[in-house]
Amino acid sequence: MTEVETMSKAEWQVMRIIWTLGEATSKQVIDILVKKTDWKAATIKTLIIRLQKKHFLKADEATRPYIYQPLIAEDQAIHQSVNNLFDDLCCMKKGQAINDLIENSEISQSDISQMIATLTKKQLTAPEMVDCNCLEADLK
Amino acid sequence: MTEVETMSKAEWQVMRIIWTLGEATSKQVIDILVKKTDWKAATIKTLIIRLQKKHFLKADEATRPYIYQPLIAEDQAIHQSVNNLFDDLCCMKKGQAINDLIENSEISQSDISQMIATLTKKQLTAPEMVDCNCLEADLK
DNA sequence: AATAGAAGATTACAGTTGTAAACTGAGAAG
DNA sequence: CTTCTCAGTTTACAACTGTAATCTTCTATT
Numbered sequence: 001m002t003e004v005e006t007m008s009k010a011e012w013q014v015m016r017i018i019w020t021l022g023e024a025t026s027k028q029v030i031d032i033l034v035k036k037t038d039w040k041a042a043t044i045k046t047l048i049i050r051l052q053k054k055h056f057l058k059a060d061e062a063t064r065p066y067i068y069q070p071l072i073a074e075d076q077a078i079h080q081s082v083n084n085l086f087d088d089l090c091c092m093k094k095g096q097a098i099n100d101l102i103e104n105s106e107i108s109q110s111d112i113s114q115m116i117a118t119l120t121k122k123q124l125t126a127p128e129m130v131d132c133n134c135l136e137a138d139l140k
Numbered sequence: 141m142t143e144v145e146t147m148s149k150a151e152w153q154v155m156r157i158i159w160t161l162g163e164a165t166s167k168q169v170i171d172i173l174v175k176k177t178d179w180k181a182a183t184i185k186t187l188i189i190r191l192q193k194k195h196f197l198k199a200d201e202a203t204r205p206y207i208y209q210p211l212i213a214e215d216q217a218i219h220q221s222v223n224n225l226f227d228d229l230c231c232m233k234k235g236q237a238i239n240d241l242i243e244n245s246e247i248s249q250s251d252i253s254q255m256i257a258t259l260t261k262k263q264l265t266a267p268e269m270v271d272c273n274c275l276e277a278d279l280k
Numbered sequence: 281a282a283t284a285g286a287a288g289a290t291t292a293c294a295g296t297t298g299t300a301a302a303c304t305g306a307g308a309a310g
Numbered sequence: 311c312t313t314c315t316c317a318g319t320t321t322a323c324a325a326c327t328g329t330a331a332t333c334t335t336c337t338a339t340t
Binding site: 165166167185188189199204205206 | 316318320
């Protein structure tokens, strides 16, 4: 049962293009993705249609090559995806997972400063240990 | 085409139990997950079978209630899942995504210190800006 | 106006996933 | 030895995904 509509990996690639361009025609999306992947134009069209059905994208049908616009902000979509994944992890492992991510990602100076600030603040109230709840029934 | 076998969300829940216990019988897994979710025992059995087919789990069939053991380490599985997700994100957005994660996760003192250390080291060589490659063909 | 080419819509099809019932075999209980 | 029960195996089925071909309908061009 799909409580909340989710974006598949392939659909995500389409959204990235449109988020970055702000809005786009199918031709723009297709041109870029045909270079970037092995997909055929028809595949990309299918993805665009599915994204509309899922309400992640809408077509401005005023003019003829439709102009597709995102119905969800990139930041929000990222937040949802990342949270969706982290919700599955053992609480105890999240810190290590994030550290791993920091090590393996290219991050700008300003984002690093931001993170250090966030962490420094968090340090004031952080628990000595976080314990594993993998065997417990979900509260709530 | 599935280059690398992946674990579905439901399957992940089964693995969590077994990782945490080290090894387990199906009954142990079922008892815990029946409390934790709405799944029926049969559903959990299916998941165990699929995990075996995917080589994430093996059954020690020496004794009769089989004893299931993980064939992949939790840390490694987490690393793979997290990377798999982050590979889809716009490079420019990863820093913010990680920061968001830090804000929303419960993290222990020692993990925080570790992260600050990682970040401090990273600061020495981090770029001023990371730029978006969403519209570019994949290099490599 | 006739027509080609592009853009959008419809149909397709196999593999994965969520979800589970039904069946079977082996050990426990009588 | 027979029978019940539990664990393990098979089968099931719809939704979602990856992947795409085909069909239809505009729009621009001759």
